[in-house]
Amino acid sequence: MFTGLSAFPLTPVTGRGIDEKAFTGLVERLAAAQVDSITVLGSTGSYAYLDRAERARTARLAVEHAGGTPVIVGIGALRTRDVLELAEDAQDAGASGVLLAPMTYQQLTSDEVFGLYADVTAELSVPLVVYDNPGTTHFTFTDDLYARIAELPNVASVKIPGVPRATSEAEGRLARLRSLLPATMTIGVSGDPLAATGLNAGCDAWYSVVGGTLPGPALTITRAALAGESASAVAESERLQPLWELFTRHGSLRVVSAIAELLDLVGHPNLPRPLNGLADEDRAAVAETIERLGLR
Amino acid sequence: MFTGLSAFPLTPVTGRGIDEKAFTGLVERLAAAQVDSITVLGSTGSYAYLDRAERARTARLAVEHAGGTPVIVGIGALRTRDVLELAEDAQDAGASGVLLAPMTYQQLTSDEVFGLYADVTAELSVPLVVYDNPGTTHFTFTDDLYARIAELPNVASVKIPGVPRATSEAEGRLARLRSLLPATMTIGVSGDPLAATGLNAGCDAWYSVVGGTLPGPALTITRAALAGESASAVAESERLQPLWELFTRHGSLRVVSAIAELLDLVGHPNLPRPLNGLADEDRAAVAETIERLGLR
Numbered sequence: 001m002f003t004g005l006s007a008f009p010l011t012p013v014t015g016r017g018i019d020e021k022a023f024t025g026l027v028e029r030l031a032a033a034q035v036d037s038i039t040v041l042g043s044t045g046s047y048a049y050l051d052r053a054e055r056a057r058t059a060r061l062a063v064e065h066a067g068g069t070p071v072i073v074g075i076g077a078l079r080t081r082d083v084l085e086l087a088e089d090a091q092d093a094g095a096s097g098v099l100l101a102p103m104t105y106q107q108l109t110s111d112e113v114f115g116l117y118a119d120v121t122a123e124l125s126v127p128l129v130v131y132d133n134p135g136t137t138h139f140t141f142t143d144d145l146y147a148r149i150a151e152l153p154n155v156a157s158v159k160i161p162g163v164p165r166a167t168s169e170a171e172g173r174l175a176r177l178r179s180l181l182p183a184t185m186t187i188g189v190s191g192d193p194l195a196a197t198g199l200n201a202g203c204d205a206w207y208s209v210v211g212g213t214l215p216g217p218a219l220t221i222t223r224a225a226l227a228g229e230s231a232s233a234v235a236e237s238e239r240l241q242p243l244w245e246l247f248t249r250h251g252s253l254r255v256v257s258a259i260a261e262l263l264d265l266v267g268h269p270n271l272p273r274p275l276n277g278l279a280d281e282d283r284a285a286v287a288e289t290i291e292r293l294g295l296r
Numbered sequence: 297m298f299t300g301l302s303a304f305p306l307t308p309v310t311g312r313g314i315d316e317k318a319f320t321g322l323v324e325r326l327a328a329a330q331v332d333s334i335t336v337l338g339s340t341g342s343y344a345y346l347d348r349a350e351r352a353r354t355a356r357l358a359v360e361h362a363g364g365t366p367v368i369v370g371i372g373a374l375r376t377r378d379v380l381e382l383a384e385d386a387q388d389a390g391a392s393g394v395l396l397a398p399m400t401y402q403q404l405t406s407d408e409v410f411g412l413y414a415d416v417t418a419e420l421s422v423p424l425v426v427y428d429n430p431g432t433t434h435f436t437f438t439d440d441l442y443a444r445i446a447e448l449p450n451v452a453s454v455k456i457p458g459v460p461r462a463t464s465e466a467e468g469r470l471a472r473l474r475s476l477l478p479a480t481m482t483i484g485v486s487g488d489p490l491a492a493t494g495l496n497a498g499c500d501a502w503y504s505v506v507g508g509t510l511p512g513p514a515l516t517i518t519r520a521a522l523a524g525e526s527a528s529a530v531a532e533s534e535r536l537q538p539l540w541e542l543f544t545r546h547g548s549l550r551v552v553s554a555i556a557e558l559l560d561l562v563g564h565p566n567l568p569r570p571l572n573g574l575a576d577e578d579r580a581a582v583a584e585t586i587e588r589l590g591l592r
Contacts, residue, residue, distance in 0.1 A: 043401070049401070106549055136401050273415070274398070276405070
């Protein structure tokens with residue numbers, strides 16, 4: 001389950017709460033595209049902004065509309081007590097796995113983050129993906145900490161924040177990670193612009209922002225890379241370069257939010273305040289890019 | 297109200313929830329010491345880790361036990377909707393003011409942070425302190441943003457993250473801030489090790505971590521500085537240098553948590569998991585320091 005393309009859909013939010021119709025539409029679109037798994041309530045799914053009831057409801061809707069595609073549910077929160085409750089809710093909703101990032105307000109030590117994973121994995125009955133996302137959590141994992149957490153029960157995969165740009169360095173990074181982690185544990189790349197590089201270097205999975213809104217091109221890259229057709233994977237990624245530039249400039253969340261609007265998959269606004277969508281001129285640039293690249 | 301010493305108490309948390317007896321004891325201790333205001337549910341009060349009901353209860357207890365000392369209540373949350381609810385709860389509890397930091401998960405733009413303050417101040421009936429704490433929020437205010445927010449209704453004070461170490465630079469920074477902000481707005485320093493410098497340079501208030509647990513020395517510094525006895529303020533701050541070094545090494549929250557334990561003001565553990573208290577050897581160093589400095 002923790003291999004191939006895991007697609008991270010938005011959780012569209014309006015002034016009245018979660019737009020359930022739009023959300024289930026996104027989930028059904030991903031299932032129809034035959035992504036390998038759907039990770040709801042990731043960073044792209046705005047988990048950090050939603051309350052417990054909203055998150056339980058979102059998890060349940062995702063499982064109901066995924067048509068059998070495995071659903072992984074983000075359970076991150078600042079407080080361990082809340083993470084444990086969210087894990088219970090995710091399991092009750094029928095999640096096939098959970099995803100946990102060490103959110104921070106006060107800076108955490110490695111021992112504190114290890115303690116969080118120890119407390120949570122001890123209570124789980126589904127596998128867990130370690131979510132290393134320093135851009136949002138402001139916590140940096142060390143390789144030692146990866147290795148310690150990997151020995152805990154139910155730890156099945158790690159979502160790494162990216163790989164070096166140069167192929168040989170990316171391969172070296174993967175070799176280093178393989179030497180640290182149990183053979184049963186999968187390694188998934190994130191950071192969409194370097195996903196092809198990561199998959200070609202040996203990552204088992206791509207935990208993908210763009211795949212949650214545009215599963216087609218993300219599947220093209222993933223299928224090619226995992227079939228050993230590395231040049232095809234790179235070519236498709238290079239074709240998407242204008243999109244990656246927008247991600248870098250505005251953050252991937254705001255860009256996929258705009259894309260989903262432009263494709264009539266979600267309404268406007270769809271991000272939880274205080275987050276705003278893109279300004280009009282930036283939305284126009286997104287519109288021009290998806291038109292030019294034929295993305296839909 | 298937004299002048300002098302504002303003391304930030306811990307909100308002690310056990311496995312069973314908030315330790316209300318210990319919390320009200322801390323509040324009564326601050327009132328008895330005659331601090332100028334008590335800010336509950338600041339970063340030191342672990343606001344980011346508590347749920348809405350816990351925060352409403354904490355605010356209510358603080359007002360009940362403050363004996364007329366003004367109580368300011370932290371209302372920060374990741375989502376604007378939640379901030380608005382927390383503001384309502386704080387006002388219902390009898391808060392004299394509220395404190396708002398722009399918490400982040402996704403990085404926020406200046407326009408988004410301005411929008412947050414605009415949305416919240418429009419609904420307030422008590423004054424607000426702008427809480428600039430980049431170490432925990434990972435958001436950096438610009439001077440332009442300060443000036444824009446200062447024009448909103450109900451904005452009464454700003455808690456700045458610190459001042460330059462050199463006196464003349466600190467005075468220059470204060471002069472610059474005064475030129476940007478309305479004359480009615482007060483400026484409060486935070487970052488305890490440089491509080492004396494900040495007060496001597498012209499800050500109206502000290503939003504103080506140490507003052508929430510050890511009001512005595514914090515009042516000595518504040519009273520001296522505000523009476524123009526700048527050398528006395530500096531001398532007391534320099535006497536506390538071993539304490540400031542512990543703050544720098546471990547973070548102020550973990551150190552005041554250990555001090556409060558050592559003084560029998562709170563039990564152990566008292567921080568919300570995944571936060572741990574200090575390791576035994578570090579606690580021993582804290583114990584030795586408070587003994588040596590005669591802090592109680």
